[in-house]
Amino acid sequence: MAEVEPDCNPIQPLLPKGGQESKETRVDLEKPPPPPFMQPGVDDFKNFDIVRAVQYGVFDRVRELVDAGYDVNEMDKENVSLLHWAAINNRADIVKYLISKGSIIDRFGGDLNSAALHWATRQGHLNMLVLLMSYGADPSLRDGEGCSCIHLSAQFGHTALVAYLIAKGQEVDMVDRNGMTALMWSSQRVFGFDPTRLLLTFGASVNKPDENLGNTPLMYACSTGNHTVVRLLLNSGAEIDITNSKGQTAVDFALEAKNPPLARKLRQENAARLAKKGGLLGRLTTDKVIKKYIMYIIPFLVIFVVGYIPESNIDWYAKLCLALLAVIAFRFLKTMFLDESVTHIMPVAIYLATKFWMVYTWIVYLIPYIHSRNQHVAFMINILLLTYFFYKALRTDPGYLKNNREDKIRTILDLAETQTLTLDQFCSTCLIRRPLRSKHCSICNKCVAKFDHHCPWIDNCVGALNHKYFLGYLFFLMGMITWCLYGCYLFFSAELSFDFYEEGITGSLRKIFKVSPWVGWIGANAICHMIWVSCLFICQLYQIMWLGMTSNERLNSYRYSIFHDKQPEAGGHSHQHSNNCHHDQKEPKIISPFHRGIFQNLNDVLKIRICGILRPLQVDWTTKYELNESDNLRHRKPFNSPRENYQFV
Template identity: 55%
Template sequence: MADAIDEFEKEAGCVPILHPEELKPQGHYNHGYSDTINRKSHVDDYSTWDIVKATQYGIYERCRELVEAGYDVRQPDKENVTLLHWAAINNRLDLVKYYISKGAVVDQLGGDLNSTPLHWATRQGHLSMVVQLMKYGADPSLIDGEGCSCVHLAAQFGHTSIVAYLIAKGQDVDMMDQNGMTPLMWAAYRTHSVDPTRLLLTFNVSVNLGDKYHKNTALHWAVLAGNTTVISLLLESCANVDAQNIKGETPLDLAKQRKNVWMINHLQEARQAKGYDSPSYLKRLKMDKEFRQKVMLGTPFVVIWLVGFIADLDIDSWLIKGIMYAAVWLAVQFLSKSFFDHSMHSALPLGIYLATKFWMYITWFYWFWNDLPFVTIHLPFLLNSLALFYNFGKSWKSDPGIIKASEEQKKKTIVELAETGSLDLSIFCSTCLIRKPIRSKHCAVCNRCIAKFDHHCPWVGNCVAKNLLLTSKDSTSNLRKHLLRKHPRVMVTQAATSRLMESNDSSKPQLKQATLTTTSAITQRKVNSLVFDYIVSEVQPFSIVEKSTFRNLVEGLSGGKSPVCRKTIMAQMEENFKRMKLTAVEVLQHIEHVCTTADIWTAHHRSFIGITCHWIEPDTLECKSAALACERVRGRHTHDVIAAKISQVHAEYQIQGKV
């Protein structure tokens, strides 16, 4: 087994990646560049660079100059690497497009690993480059010198977005490389995180396949790597814990060889749950999930009864009663350690709620039924009880707003997000394979994405979200009464909005045939406004207005009107910022309390902080938000630096005492 481990411990060969901010050579290549040369000096004298170096740094003008002078874009350098490889690994989208237009071969093999540019882009996790190369016909199923295709490389290096895109574009989720390894096996062996393993499992990957040479399943490889995160996922997906490799070893045997107590215990429990071993009667009960659920739900019923029973005993000695209460506490501790699992946080509150109602009704009918009048007491009590259980049942079993999608829709969503540059795990759920709408979230308890998610309520065993937060116009709930009494303007606004939506409902038939109307010629001011809005909303660089393709597009659509220059639009941006800041300060002056959130990130070796303010409008009860700052952070991310920056922004908007 040591030989097998050594064989696969060899890291996949890496090619150098050179960024504009960093000239230090990487991997086994050494281009002899000085570490002390900064970015500015490179930009000043790039006219002397050769085409390989210019490609690595994305100097488009220099590359075009050399190609136009006669350089063959298909010619590899001394390391057998083409310009397309260098552009791909450094994510130079414009250069890739240019080189392919000049005849570069999109699937050209090169480098020590005999890889294509698509392989290089995949290793570095450049999703946008993968998308562009595949649009130009790159084949993701080609294998490199190590026998891996792109989906295997993406799984090895933990590039979940690329794995999702390749599978959505038709790559087999169970594709084997030359060593018989599937993407799931590589993810289990190399990636010590939830994804991309969770993503692959969602695509219904075969968890019990064995590789070609060792017959190791994904669970074997996870144990060899000590990957506890993936082991838990595979066991939850019913991986075969008794599968044997070519040497007759099970995952449990490998765990024992590595003397990992956690893996041994979990694999033994999984074996016992499947009936491979003969555990004791108590262990069988512990492993029975249905029985554990019944214990968690039933414990509150027994405990509440025992508390009342002991208190009602005709015993004068409170010492004896104290001992009995201590015995009850010890029994609960035993049950919690033996039968309570991670679902306790949702099952136990529900059991407490049901037990409370159960013993309340037992007490009512046993003690009060014969002593109270039916019409004035019992009848209202019974009617309220019916309403209570009706609402509880609706809250328990209603759909809170589950976001659903077919398999075809999921793959289509992945492709659309990837090709628009927005396949980000912050807006894409790798478990449900859907785009998460605003305010939606994947509920860890329900294991599904919920629209307008608020929280998972353990007292009703369901999520409080879109479909469980609404109050209809005919509702007599306390929420509607409160709104009518305290916030009548909210109800008026809601009614007006409903009428407006009904009047604008496009699904209703049109009573008159629509006619085409002509508009007057677009003005230069309108063109400037539209260009400005586009740059702001799409977060585009100011330099886009200087690109000939963009200027041609604007002129063609506007009838000859040219977009403003870069200097003008930067001045307009500054002016608009000052005006919006004054407006925000004026609005926040009338708000009594606000909440601010901050986020810090690093990009291109620079640190930034973003601060957003949230408040509730007192008249409409609408939640409002405004971005207060997106600024550079100098120095380290220490608490004093962060606090000073946040305090500075609070002072600028005069909200220090309102947060």
């Protein structure tokens, strides 16, 4: 018999939920594991009965007992077969052996009257699911509770299993014995995006009621207060006012769950939908195009009104009346047209409005105080370059990963059958394999190659294909703000004299806004914008040049193993397992494997070529899935040294 190497953690064979346990195989999962010296040793394995041998994965003992005449299809006193125990404990080699000896694959047993495939599904063993199905196990069979494998995987949140089952041909809207679909189960049981998001991507019906009670997925989500899933379902077109067999709606389920905020959210959403179907005002206030245009106009009006009213030569009470009218108009527009569906474009609108009024101020107020024609030319060139880079950063595809349905199915099958289908490298929304350095953007709802961040100031992601335009946008935006501040300084230097020692800051500001409230207001805006623009630009250069990382990688580097420097220290010793396995482990040093030197890092983003002197690294980040040894330029590993698994981001 082959020796079994002791592990740091005691082996805990798993038992099915709701299944019976024999006295010999009972494992109390509530109690802490016994100390290592109480764990079975090689001598103990030799005395195991076949059930315990299967549970602990002692292959030689299993083969010994089967060769001695044990029937692999014999059910134990709990009415459970050996294949069940091997499946729930993920013993692939024993499963293959039992099947080769004639074990019945779809045999039902246990309290839940389920097959081995059901047991593996409940535990989320994807490799066992693939293995059993490769031997002909039927995932559409229902267990004693009436659920097939797709319903079980949805109940327990095993997204990878749901993806594989659908890719193998399981119907996304298959109903169990109670008339419930996988989407209903995930909406009720799983408090997270997955696997609900995956089911919706595959086209699961959001308004299909169950066959017994007439409840929709939205009702099941409301019954447990699952806000995350409620939002997913509403965004996918779930109807709010559908009634079940008892005349209840989703709002009633939210109230029964004692969740007034959720009920209020549903009522507001339903009111907005009804208004859209109503009269002219309702259609105007819910039209996305109109709301978008109003969102763009509001910052222009706000900046103008705040600066124009104090600047105008009218009596103070007239200014007060104009201010009150402006506040009333703003509150009306905000109430009628602005909601969370358009707030994401507010930063872009603020940028455009600020840029417009800065150019207006330069032309109308500051030109007489700037006596150099070259300065005017430089300012206009800066504005043109800023407009170009902003447009390119806004409109350029940042590197969205695309795939058709056939490719998505093929990807799922390939990853699952090679035992590499995990959510670290598979996007459950886009249903694609994630390349290195990519990430799914929740705002754009797409995966982006070499994802840096989603920037609200350009209303677009910053990724592999538009990062250089984003840097140009920040650089020339800083230039425009600098020119504006310079012009404001010349204006106030000519119009008044400052004595900060005598007047202080408040006195100086009072003089500034008394001379020209408009120029003072535009200058204040320029200072505020300079703060975030300069901080963002410096942070971008630091991450690119000195760290060799994107913003996403810097924030999440502790999660991505490729950034962990695990090289042995000088004079260090190899790690040896001990019985207690207590070790003082230091946090790994974070180093980017993509670092190529500060100037080369920058040029890899800017993509500048000059006669072979400057040569950026040419990498298609939309198709790069593995970190090769030649890519790790900062620390190259010795020849034939073991490699760490790459990490998808």
